[in-house]
Amino acid sequence: MMVVTIREAILRGTLIFYFAVGNIIVAFVAFAIKASPDGSAVLVFGNSIPAKSLMGMSAADFLLIQLQRSSTSAIMFLGIFAVAGLIPSMLEKGTAELYLSKPLSRTSLFLSRSFGATIAIALNILYFALVIWALFGIKLGVWHSGFLLSCLMVAVAFVFYFSVVAFTSLLTRSQGFAIMLGFLFWFLSSALETRVLGLYKLWDNVIYHRTLDTLYYVTPQISGMLENATRLIGKNPFDRMLGPQATADFTIMPFIYSFLSASAIYALAARYFSKQDY
């Protein structure tokens, strides 16, 4: 069913569009960067950046961090657009009956549909990561394994994030609503990540603060995961102005919390799906 889902995503054209957009970004990077003839600088659209030290780090590391940061949101958002329709399309009247009459349990139908969708995007992300990593290696001589690992973590983050979109797809049976609620959750996740500096100050109440904390821990920590994924490349020099918290070392905890909450959401969604009439 996962293979069927990936094939369907390709045939729908949305995944091909996603792949094409990713390749445009890759081509853009390939065109933009090159090493200076003497190897002392990196040229970005012809502008020279000292290769050795830029804000305390190498130019390649700096560029990889900025590239990963700026493209991650786009990759995630476009990924949601590319595959969010796969679950609602399965639930349309006249189509749901066809799927549900086949000898597959609803749990495996839902999970394989969801994982098929996420794997399709995750494979795309890894492909782009590999190409950009190779570009930096070939053009600048920098083979940064941290970048590859970072992109792997972004792909994992997408799998966890998609649990929210998959569940809202089941509840609303609408691609549009699922996308909107998915984006809303993204912003909620960002707000929860910085709740101490932001949301806490809206109301000085212990119950309110504990509720925000609970929400933070029971939902996938999108911002936390992406932030930590970037740290696998290096510490973003621009984060220094945000204080010591922002420049902390990589921690796996957001991934573990998100894994647990995404598992719970997928389990809840599968249970809900198995009880519904179509």
Add this chain to the structure above:
Amino acid sequence: MSIVQTQGLSKTFRSGLIKKARVEALKDVSLSVEAGEIFGLLGPNGAGKTTFVKILLSIAHATTGEAQVFDHALGALSIRQKCGYLPENHRYPQFLTGLQTLLLFGNLHGLKGRALKQKAQALLERVGLKDWMNVKIKRYSKGMLQRLGMAQALLNDPELLFLDEPTDGVDPVGRKEIRDVLKDLKVQGATIFLNSHLLSEVELICDRVAILNKGQVLKVGTISEITAPQLEYEIQLEGTVTERLLAIIKSSVAETHADARVLRVTVPDKLVLNQILDSIRKEGILIESVMPRRATLEDYFIKVLQSGEGS
């Protein structure tokens, strides 16, 4: 041997967030379908026919009652392994071709590779879509989609085939072809469960039927039981029916209908029929023919629904 058995199956739908509206789609439905028969479930729109089939295939869940298909309780995957289903108003991904559609749904049945492709091609040929198999289905007509649906339902060589309004939107030639496919399947030993409101279609192919109205089963029987000849006759005359003759006949029969040269009577016994014939002769009118009248399934269906049973 019963392939499908239900006991007191009921389904109540609830809708609305605060004030929940209740719709009783099925009320205490007990039915059985025997192996190898073509069973027709008849009823007007909204009678509960589709809900009944969906429950058997675990697409919807019964509120109360029990059911077994192939002696398995509902929900068992082995049931759906042996079943084919053509839903009403089925909808396929529009970006697929006919062949791709069958490959997709064949995969869900666990079929793979060359064997699946050959099977899909053969089925498309069987339903008359050979020349259309590589055309995207968004270009298909309603009748072609119905044929594709038939092919999809046959992918796993089902032992039990559920068809919900299979000839809906299909032209007369296509209907005949679908009937022929169903007859072939019956010969091969398949059991067919047909939901329809096209009574003439059902009458042509079904062994047994059940009439469902407002979620309740009103009647179950073979076509010949339901349409058995009653003491109803059509008398063709060579003269015009006179008022006096009509008055004599009306005094002795349960029901009379007269056109200029045709008299339809429902009599309590054959003696009364002969008395009527005598009266006609006494009036000097020649009798051309006397034909016992067999009720059609449609006659019976309308009569049952109009009598208000089940409401």
